[in-house]
Amino acid sequence: MYAYDREIEERTDDTVRMNVGPSHPAMHGTLRVLMEVRGERIVKAEQEIGYLHTGFEKLGEHRTYNQFITLSDRLNYFSPLSNNIGFAIAAEELIGLETPRRCQVIRTIMAELSRLADHSLCVGAMAMDLGAFTSILWTFVEREKLYDVFEAVTGTRLTTSYTRVGGVAFDLPEGFEKRVTGILDSMEDTVSKLRDSFYKNRIFLDRTEGIGIITPEQVEAYGITGPMARSAGKSYDIRKHKPYLIYNELDFEVPTYTEGDTFARYKIRLDEMDQSIRLVRQAMKLLEPGPISALDQKHALPDKMSTYTDMESLIHHFKMIMPGQDHGLNPPVTDLYSATESPNGELGFYLVSDGSSNPWRVRVRPPSFLNYPIFGKLLEGAMLADVVAILGSFNIIAGELDR
Amino acid sequence: MSALEKMNDVITTRLGFAINWARSNSLWPMPFGTACCGIEMMATFMPKYDASRFGSEVLKFSPRQSDLLIVSGRISLKMMPVLQRIWEQMPEPKWCISMGACASSGGVFDNYAIIQGVDQFIPVDAYMPGCPPRPEAFIEALMSVQEKARKGEAKSDEFVSDDATRDPSLSPSYRSPDHFESVEVPGARE
Amino acid sequence: MSVTAYAKENLLTLAAKVEAAFGEKLLGKEEKIGYMQFSVKAEDEHALLALLKNDAALGFTWFLDRCGVDYVKYPKAMPERFGVVTTLLSPTLGVKAQVRAFVGADASIPSVSDLFAGADWTEREIFDLYGVAFKGHPDMKRILMPDDYEGFPLRKDYPLRGRGERSAFPVYHAIPASQAPREP
Numbered sequence: 001m002y003a004y005d006r007e008i009e010e011r012t013d014d015t016v017r018m019n020v021g022p023s024h025p026a027m028h029g030t031l032r033v034l035m036e037v038r039g040e041r042i043v044k045a046e047q048e049i050g051y052l053h054t055g056f057e058k059l060g061e062h063r064t065y066n067q068f069i070t071l072s073d074r075l076n077y078f079s080p081l082s083n084n085i086g087f088a089i090a091a092e093e094l095i096g097l098e099t100p101r102r103c104q105v106i107r108t109i110m111a112e113l114s115r116l117a118d119h120s121l122c123v124g125a126m127a128m129d130l131g132a133f134t135s136i137l138w139t140f141v142e143r144e145k146l147y148d149v150f151e152a153v154t155g156t157r158l159t160t161s162y163t164r165v166g167g168v169a170f171d172l173p174e175g176f177e178k179r180v181t182g183i184l185d186s187m188e189d190t191v192s193k194l195r196d197s198f199y200k201n202r203i204f205l206d207r208t209e210g211i212g213i214i215t216p217e218q219v220e221a222y223g224i225t226g227p228m229a230r231s232a233g234k235s236y237d238i239r240k241h242k243p244y245l246i247y248n249e250l251d252f253e254v255p256t257y258t259e260g261d262t263f264a265r266y267k268i269r270l271d272e273m274d275q276s277i278r279l280v281r282q283a284m285k286l287l288e289p290g291p292i293s294a295l296d297q298k299h300a301l302p303d304k305m306s307t308y309t310d311m312e313s314l315i316h317h318f319k320m321i322m323p324g325q326d327h328g329l330n331p332p333v334t335d336l337y338s339a340t341e342s343p344n345g346e347l348g349f350y351l352v353s354d355g356s357s358n359p360w361r362v363r364v365r366p367p368s369f370l371n372y373p374i375f376g377k378l379l380e381g382a383m384l385a386d387v388v389a390i391l392g393s394f395n396i397i398a399g400e401l402d403r
Numbered sequence: 404m405s406a407l408e409k410m411n412d413v414i415t416t417r418l419g420f421a422i423n424w425a426r427s428n429s430l431w432p433m434p435f436g437t438a439c440c441g442i443e444m445m446a447t448f449m450p451k452y453d454a455s456r457f458g459s460e461v462l463k464f465s466p467r468q469s470d471l472l473i474v475s476g477r478i479s480l481k482m483m484p485v486l487q488r489i490w491e492q493m494p495e496p497k498w499c500i501s502m503g504a505c506a507s508s509g510g511v512f513d514n515y516a517i518i519q520g521v522d523q524f525i526p527v528d529a530y531m532p533g534c535p536p537r538p539e540a541f542i543e544a545l546m547s548v549q550e551k552a553r554k555g556e557a558k559s560d561e562f563v564s565d566d567a568t569r570d571p572s573l574s575p576s577y578r579s580p581d582h583f584e585s586v587e588v589p590g591a592r593e
Numbered sequence: 594m595s596v597t598a599y600a601k602e603n604l605l606t607l608a609a610k611v612e613a614a615f616g617e618k619l620l621g622k623e624e625k626i627g628y629m630q631f632s633v634k635a636e637d638e639h640a641l642l643a644l645l646k647n648d649a650a651l652g653f654t655w656f657l658d659r660c661g662v663d664y665v666k667y668p669k670a671m672p673e674r675f676g677v678v679t680t681l682l683s684p685t686l687g688v689k690a691q692v693r694a695f696v697g698a699d700a701s702i703p704s705v706s707d708l709f710a711g712a713d714w715t716e717r718e719i720f721d722l723y724g725v726a727f728k729g730h731p732d733m734k735r736i737l738m739p740d741d742y743e744g745f746p747l748r749k750d751y752p753l754r755g756r757g758e759r760s761a762f763p764v765y766h767a768i769p770a771s772q773a774p775r776e777p
Contacts, residue, residue, distance in 0.1 A: 022485055025464040029437050030482065050737035051482045052437055055516035057722075058746060062753050071511065077439035093626050121442075140449040147446075158439055158535055220684075223656035223711035234684075235595035236655075241687070242599035242627055256595075333669055336625055337658070337680055337691060348658060350678060354668050365658040365680075373714045399438050402479075402737055481739045483762050515746050515755030516738075524762045562765035 015043050018384075022051045026129050026388040030398040033376070037384060045379035047372065052402040060362030065091045065165050065329050066301070066320075068362060073159040075364060075400040078121055079114035080160045081150070082342040083400075088163035089244060090338035090349035094331045095165070097299050102290040103167045108245045108283045110153070110162065111340075112276040113180070116187060117146045118343035118395075119269040119276075123194060126266060126392030130207055135194060142190050145183045152176070165329060166300025167293025177284050184277045191273050198266070208263035212378040212390035215260060223370040226345020228394065231268045232260030238341040250282045262386075265393035299329055328357020337365075344368055344395055366400035419555065426470070426496070427552035428458040430545070433469035433493065435486060437476030440503040440535040444475045452538040457545055466492040471548060472525075475535075477505035478518045490525045496557045498548045501527045502541065504534040526558035596655075597687030604629050604688050610651060614644055620672065620695075628680070628689035635702040638677070638694035642705050645681055645690055653690055655682035656709035661719040663749045673697045675725050679705070679712075696725055704730040722747035 021032035030051035036044040056075065060068050072087045073080035085107050092099060099107075124139030147157045152173045154160040162169055198204045214224065214232045229236055237254040239247040255271035257264040294300035301320055302313035319327050331353040339348040345367030352361035371394060378390055436444050448454050448462065463469045466489045478486055490499070501521055504510030507530045509519035521527065528551055529544040536544075551557065607629050608622055620632040633641055645653035662676040673695035680691045696702045704727035706712045716727045717736040724745035727733060735742065742758070744751055 022482065023435060023464065023489060025462075029441055029476070050735075050739075051479060051485070052477065053479050053481065053516050053737040054438075054477055054512055055514040055746065058516075058751075058753060059512065059514050074439055074511075077442055137450055140446065141451070144446065144449070144451045157537065158443060218710070220655045221710040223658070223709070225657075236682075236684070240598070241596055335630075335662075335678075337628065337678075337689070338626065339657075346657065348680070350658070350660060350680075352662055360667065361662045363658075363660040363662075363678075365660070369714065369718075370656075370658070370711055373711065480742070480758060481737075487763065514753050515751070515759060518759055518762075523760065524764055526765055 014038055020387065022048075026391065028125075028391070028396060028398065030402070031391070031396060033379070033387065035379065035384075035387075040384050042379045042382050042384060042387075045376045047376050049372070049398075050402055052398040054399070054403060056364060056403045057362055060359060062358065064357045065359060068359070069163055069165075070159075070161045073161055075366065075403065076118075076342065076344065076347075076368075076397050077158065077399050078395075078397055079118035079343050080158060081110045081114035081154075081162055082118070082340070082347065084160060084163040085111050085245075086338075086340040086342060086347045087349055088165055089340055090336070090351055091165045091329070091331075093338045094334070094336045094351050094353060095299050095329060097166050097294055097296060099167060099294055100291045102288060103292045103294075104245045105283055105286050105288075106168055106172060106292065107163065108247065108250075109180075109280055109287075111245070112279045112283070113146060113149065115276045115343045116273055116280075117143055117150075119273050120146075120187070120190070122343075122392075122395040123266060123269050123273075126389075126395075127194075127198065127204070129388040129392040130204060132197070132201075132204065135197065138190055138193065142183070142187050145186065149176070149179060149183065152179070164293065164301050166296065167291075169304075171292050172287075177287070180280065180284065184280060187273065188277055191270050191277075194270060205263065207385070207389050208266060208393070209261060210259075211262045211386050212382065212393070213259070213261045214374060214378070218374060218377075219260075222374050224345070224374065225370065226341070226343070226367050227268045227272060228265060228345065228371050230254065231257045231264035233258040238339055238346060244340060246283065246286065247279075249286070250279055252279050252282075262389050262393040269395075323357070330355055330357065335361075339365070342367060344397065344400075345371060364400070364403055366403065368396045368398075368401040369403075372396050372401060423553050423555045427549040429461075430457075430459045430471045430498070430548065430552065431461050431463050431469045432459055432471040432473050433464070433466050433489065434462055435472060435474050435476075435489065437478065437482065438505070440475035440506070443535040443538060444473060444502065444541065447538040447541045452542065454542070454545065457542070457549065459545060466490075467494065469493060470497050472497065472499045473502055474499065474506045474521050474525075474527075475502035477510065477512055478521055479516050480518070483518050483521075483524060486521065487524060495559065496552075496555075497559055498528045498551065498557055499525060499559070500529045500531065500544050500548060502531045502544070503536055504532065507531070510534055526562045528558045596682070596684040599627060600687045603683075603686040607651060607683075607686060607688060607690060610648070611641070611644070615641060625691070628691050630691040630693060632693045632695070634672070635677075635694050635696040635700060638679075638692060639703040639705055639708075641692055642679060642681070642708055645683075645692070646708055650685075651683060652685035653681040653683040655684060656711040657682050657689065659705075659712050659715035659719070661723040661725055661747070663723060663747065665749045671695060673700075675723055677702055677719060677725065698724075701726040701728045703728050706730055721745070724748065 015036045015038045018035045021027035022030045032048040034046045035042050072083040075083045120139040124136035127135040151157050154162040216233050219229045219232050219234045235256045252275045297316040302316050306313040307317040333355045335352040337350045339346045348365030350363035354360040501507045509517050529547050531540050531544045618637050623630045657680040659679045664671040675696045677694045682689050719725050721735045
């Protein structure tokens with residue numbers, strides 16, 4: 001008789017302790033769940049996090065505002081552009097900087113494209129966790145096309161660092177609109193293909209419908225935001241609630257479901273992809289020539305090319321970038337909480353400034369950190385096989401969960 | 404079929420060479436994807452870059468069935484013991500790829516929470532620069548590990564763990580000479 | 594059950610109501626972009642958050658965030674060393690409110706995890722990174738750092754590169770040439 005057999009036989013209660021993760025295919029990298037199971041039924045579950053604690057907030061205190069944009073790529077690595085834009089908007093609100101029209105339109109387009117990239121990976125990976133491997137191959141083909149666009153615009157596939165405080169780093173390349181139009185069309189096809197495959201698939205429905213139900217009261221108490229809140233009937237979307245960028249000029253809907261189960265969380269991501277496609281199409285019509293960065297040279301970086309040819313731009317660039325007394329962005333001594341709607345929910349930045357070039361405190365309010373605590377509650381009473389289904393629908397990203 | 408005709412289909416080689424050749428074309432990776440690099444690693448296994456062209460598409464999340472550890476992403480204080488345990492559990496011969504700047508050197512995260520290079524604590528065979536590296540770089544690293552495997556080299560051969568009390572059953576060695584000597588090849592002549 | 598669109602005029606309603614109820618206990622209030630910030634002492638925080646949540650006309654039932662700030666050597670004088678900043682959203686008023694409570698280095702602050710379930714993890718995080726203890730929290734332990742970790746990394750006096758903990762793991766040694774394994 002093996003030792004573990006004896007242990008099971010000698011136990012007085014009939015539960016078994018089980019550990020999943022942190023290195024497990026369904027745990028999306030670094031998540032870990034400890035469970036007490038009775039047969040296939042989970043009695044108690046507890047999440048352990050911190051396996052990707054990177055010290056973003058400490059590092060932010062030692063970097064300038066523009067340098068933190070580079071770090072913000074690595075928070076939610078499914079959609080780095082959303083983080084870039086969120087942080088840039090927070091810093092601009094702190095300084096009181098207005099961005100030009102073209103910059104806002106470009107940011108809106110890029111934010112929605114990154115939402116498409118994020119949701120496409122999430123819906124693909126969730127179905128993969130449930131055994132439908134093909135769907136991630138489909139969505140990754142779309143994602144690769146988006147990667148090519150991001151590379152053409154920002155220079156890199158993943159860690160884009162595209163925004164600057166007061167603007168964006170580069171203008172859009174030639175042929176951008178034609179390229180994106182093609183991608184949107186094929187993205188639409190993929191979304192409808194996913195709907196056809198899963199909305200009437202008996203196995204998929206059995207494993208997701210009525211599983212992991214979140215109630216509207218829980219949404220508020222836990223601070224859940226984004227698609228997870230909207231799938232539970234709480235229609236809170238900052239793009240509608242307090243529009244930033246050019247969202248108040250665009251026509252779009254906020255899809256809402258009332259079930260709050262795993263299937264609703266899957267459906268809402270597909271619906272949001274439809275809305276994002278709509279938004280990008282509308283925003284591209286609003287693209288007009290103009291400056292891409294604020295003209296306030298005390299706070300916004302000058303155009304990179306003009307620093308090579310123009311004395312004044314070079315001085316401003318030097319004053320902004322090089323460390324030294326009174327160099328850099330010097331916001332007023334104050335604090336500000338600013339939030340944008342990232343693909344996962346409310347991405348907030350609470351910045352405390354001491355008037356120097358570095359922030360005194362950078363608090364990242366990531367959607368994943370507030371969305372994840374309820375996971376353990378939902379598992380109680382669920383079956384063992386539901387763990388991957390529920391977790392896949394949460395779209396927890398360890399980078400922003402642990403920071 | 405005559406005996407002479409059969410001879411045409413026979414290649415004579417050393418057993419070790421043949422094993423190494425077979426191994427190099429069927430490296431089973433253990434993906435240890437923690438962060439951004441993990442996404443690019445996924446991209447490498449997806450249709451566009453398709454790592455199965457190199458015989459490495461079988462992602463086994465069980466370390467006991469894999470021979471190539473891919474550390475992709477930053478490794479935190481809390482994660483390092485996990486990574487070391489997984490490395491210990493892998494059977495020999497084994498190789499390790501350190502993917503990206505964070506795994507190789509800490510990258511942009513020079514702070515209290517991040518290990519400044521996993522090669523301080525586990526032997527690394529191939530380093531990949533980039534933050535994150537492109538899938539092409541991943542394939543380059545995979546090919547360099549294949550090259551090493553063909554030569555029968557592995558960095559882990561040159562190192563021994565600090566922990567002398569470690570259970571040897573954690574990582575059985577299929578590389579030791581004893582193992583090969585105990586294999587009985589039917590009909591083999593002295 | 595949609596959230597009311599942002600309405601700037603509701604910020605004043607909120608400020609008037611809180612001022613009437615709290616009066617002198619309020620250390621300060623400030624209108625920010627999209628929300629109202631109130632500053633209170635640590636012992637008054639729970640009562641203020643309870644008022645914001647339970648008052649039917651205010652209805653700040655949506656928990657958004659709770660984080661810590663270390664104000665040691667901050668250019669503006671602060672009542673105590675640490676700040677605990679809580680952000681709430683009111684679906685009825687359509688505005689956000691922020692409560693900033695000040696707490697000393699060795700003092701503790703009442704937990705609000707009885708009001709908001711989401712405060713559980715955020716309070717554990719503040720304890721982990723700043724060492725601020727929460728009275729009445731059901732399970733006060735570290736969340737991001739390892740259990741045996743010493744020190745509070747986000748305090749201003751903690752060095753950015755740590756105190757050597759990132760290189761304290763068992764290492765592998767090179768095998769002497771005499772013991773090197775034979776090639777098969």
